[in-house]
Amino acid sequence: MTDTAIITKPEEEVTLIKPARGWSSLNLIDLWRYRELIYFLIWRDVKVRYKQTALGVLWAIIQPVMTMIVFSFFFGKMAKVPTGGIPYPIFSYTGLLPWGLFTKALSDAGRSLIQNRSMITKVYFPRLVIPLASVLSGLVDFGISFLVLLGIMLYYNFAPNSGYHIYLSWRWLTLPLFILLAIVTSLGVGLWLSALNVIYRDVNYIIPFLTQFWLFVTPVAYSAQMFSEKWQFLISLNPMTGVVEGFRWALLGTDYGFGSWALLSVMISIIMMITGLYYFRRMERTFADEI
Amino acid sequence: MYFICQADALYLPNGLSNKMTDIAIRVDKISKLYKIGITPERYRTLRDTLAETASAPGRALQKRFKSSQPRNEEVSENIIWALKDVSFEVAKGQVLGVIGRNGAGKSTLLKILSRITEPTEGYAEVHGRVGSLLEVGTGFHPELTGRENIYMNGAILGMKRTEIDRKFDEMVAFSEVEKFIDTPVKRYSSGMYLRLAFAVAAHMEPEVLVVDEVLAVGDAEFQRKCMGKMNDVAQAGRTVLFVSHNMSAILRLTEETIVLEKGELVLRAPTPTAVDYYLSSGFSQMGERFWHPDEVPSEASPFSPLAIRVRDPQNRVVDTVRSTDPFHIEVEYRLDAPVNGLRLGIYLMTTRGEVVFTSFDTDDPQLYNQYRIRPAGHYTSRCMIYPDFLNEGRYVLGVNASSFRVRRYFQDEQALAFNIDATGAPGMHWLEARQGPLRPRLDWQIKEA
Numbered sequence: 001m002t003d004t005a006i007i008t009k010p011e012e013e014v015t016l017i018k019p020a021r022g023w024s025s026l027n028l029i030d031l032w033r034y035r036e037l038i039y040f041l042i043w044r045d046v047k048v049r050y051k052q053t054a055l056g057v058l059w060a061i062i063q064p065v066m067t068m069i070v071f072s073f074f075f076g077k078m079a080k081v082p083t084g085g086i087p088y089p090i091f092s093y094t095g096l097l098p099w100g101l102f103t104k105a106l107s108d109a110g111r112s113l114i115q116n117r118s119m120i121t122k123v124y125f126p127r128l129v130i131p132l133a134s135v136l137s138g139l140v141d142f143g144i145s146f147l148v149l150l151g152i153m154l155y156y157n158f159a160p161n162s163g164y165h166i167y168l169s170w171r172w173l174t175l176p177l178f179i180l181l182a183i184v185t186s187l188g189v190g191l192w193l194s195a196l197n198v199i200y201r202d203v204n205y206i207i208p209f210l211t212q213f214w215l216f217v218t219p220v221a222y223s224a225q226m227f228s229e230k231w232q233f234l235i236s237l238n239p240m241t242g243v244v245e246g247f248r249w250a251l252l253g254t255d256y257g258f259g260s261w262a263l264l265s266v267m268i269s270i271i272m273m274i275t276g277l278y279y280f281r282r283m284e285r286t287f288a289d290e291i
Numbered sequence: 292m293y294f295i296c297q298a299d300a301l302y303l304p305n306g307l308s309n310k311m312t313d314i315a316i317r318v319d320k321i322s323k324l325y326k327i328g329i330t331p332e333r334y335r336t337l338r339d340t341l342a343e344t345a346s347a348p349g350r351a352l353q354k355r356f357k358s359s360q361p362r363n364e365e366v367s368e369n370i371i372w373a374l375k376d377v378s379f380e381v382a383k384g385q386v387l388g389v390i391g392r393n394g395a396g397k398s399t400l401l402k403i404l405s406r407i408t409e410p411t412e413g414y415a416e417v418h419g420r421v422g423s424l425l426e427v428g429t430g431f432h433p434e435l436t437g438r439e440n441i442y443m444n445g446a447i448l449g450m451k452r453t454e455i456d457r458k459f460d461e462m463v464a465f466s467e468v469e470k471f472i473d474t475p476v477k478r479y480s481s482g483m484y485l486r487l488a489f490a491v492a493a494h495m496e497p498e499v500l501v502v503d504e505v506l507a508v509g510d511a512e513f514q515r516k517c518m519g520k521m522n523d524v525a526q527a528g529r530t531v532l533f534v535s536h537n538m539s540a541i542l543r544l545t546e547e548t549i550v551l552e553k554g555e556l557v558l559r560a561p562t563p564t565a566v567d568y569y570l571s572s573g574f575s576q577m578g579e580r581f582w583h584p585d586e587v588p589s590e591a592s593p594f595s596p597l598a599i600r601v602r603d604p605q606n607r608v609v610d611t612v613r614s615t616d617p618f619h620i621e622v623e624y625r626l627d628a629p630v631n632g633l634r635l636g637i638y639l640m641t642t643r644g645e646v647v648f649t650s651f652d653t654d655d656p657q658l659y660n661q662y663r664i665r666p667a668g669h670y671t672s673r674c675m676i677y678p679d680f681l682n683e684g685r686y687v688l689g690v691n692a693s694s695f696r697v698r699r700y701f702q703d704e705q706a707l708a709f710n711i712d713a714t715g716a717p718g719m720h721w722l723e724a725r726q727g728p729l730r731p732r733l734d735w736q737i738k739e740a
Contacts, residue, residue: 013418013419014418015406015416015421016414016415016416017404017406017409017410017412017414017416017417018405018409018410018413018415019409019411019412019413019417020409025357027351034449036451036452037446037447037449039446040442040443040446040447043430044435044439044443047434047435047439048432048434048435051434052434088333116430118426118430119429119430119447120407121402121407122407122426122429123405123407123423123425123427123429123447123448124405124407124421125449128464131579151317174637178345202378216737240556265598285408285409286408288402288407288408289408
């Protein structure tokens, strides 16, 4: 938006309005001032999402569970993908958790600015609020499907002959870090797509294709450990690899299958978010004119 | 008394020093450039960019490497200065009106001041918390209840949750939708929806309020309510920048007004002077107004207005007619293609913006049937105004060309102004101004009981 500085004197604040040149600062203070708007947007999104649907919030569960069942049949039973002794449903569902968060962010955040066009052209607020709220609202669905994972784990834990026992370790405590990494990755991609979508509506057509394509190159249905050393570099370039393998490392006790390349994956996530933030800030000046 | 502002002249109200603390809004040589083609209706696709690059790779590259140069390079490309070198100041507690024709840059000015879009050049500063009201009900979601939408909309307008909590009951009372506050707003009537939306907006308490044409919607009762609230705001010593097409609202709420024309500030004056200037400006000849093809938006096609005139009984074009004479109003226009169900109408308004009447050329069912499809061609629609009908004063004619419930081709609410002279009208033997826009010669009878 406008390169504004808000100077708060004890008695009054002054808004300076002038054309911005070059790259803008992120102006996170302004974002903080509007934190309640982020909260309300998330709340609206969650509240409205399953209104007037017959199954309601069950949809948050149906999608990952159905995918897990299909994966279990084709990759687990037919292709016999190695999972390191973990029942395939648990193995794939653990990957599907952050994946769901990511795809939702991809499609929702990518379209979020266009969908909130009327707000953007009529009211000022830090534009970052919109894709941010859109990514964060995915956490609610994430939480619900996480409970399902616990259910599946308990089932296998007590089922006779499954040979599976819940992996109990301090690693569980690192889960919030991986959730954060999932959000960082989703936000990075979401920011790029949402800003590009304002100028190029091609993004609308790219998103479904991108989601599908990205699933194939992410170790959700398979394990990153399947790859030989020379492929590990390539697969680590995908920031979602780090997220998915991280979830398995924390919850299932698998080795962080691709060794030191993990760091590369994490770095790419962070770089994408930071470049996304700056690109977004640069483009948002013209959002109201171009949207 | 007023003067025409030079591009860089600042008008300062009498006796006001130029101290920082007295100024709420300072606008200094603000300009805004739009490239045509980046209108809200049309957006670029990647293909366009690729096609441009492919067709003129040299130029595209040049552009890329010369990007540090100012934008003046693209002079001949399709650009519009929506605002050009606009400068003015608003004192704290002042209510300033902004008027101008469509496309004069009013909305762009408000959007810049409320930080929705940024200026291309220039500088502005606003002292105090800014609230902008360019639309009511921004962010309303049909699936959410009235209560939920109040919180949502309040947050969008920059209110804190505690602030909304505190004013909640007042907002609900103002909106008169208490019974339906927990019903999704998709079940609201449009009146209820508007009232609720305005209720939230009306309870913002910014130090500087920027308001666009929000009063132009809703029924008379709603508008009365809005005006009352706006009046309170103005009385409360808040600084307000108020844009409206409604001259009576501008006259009621503001004491001083700026007039924008084609992106430039042409006048800052006491409101009655500014309104009069605005209503009578742009008429190339007295009693007659021609439309230049540039003034007609492309959406008007196939309708293109050519001229509107007032003619006296001798068929001369005049800007003053006698109240006791019949006179004609004629609109000349061209149709480039046949139009189904076209009706061409005039609004007659007082300079205070009150509509005296609206009339269409196909009001008569017989004419309507005859012109069910109006073929392409050059037309004049002409009507006679009866003698002994209008009171003395200045009147404004507006034009509308539309097909009912299908499309509005063209509308100009301030197309032409003319005067009525009351010489010989009933009651002229008393030297007093008669109230009301009409001065009919009524058939009075006096009987002794």
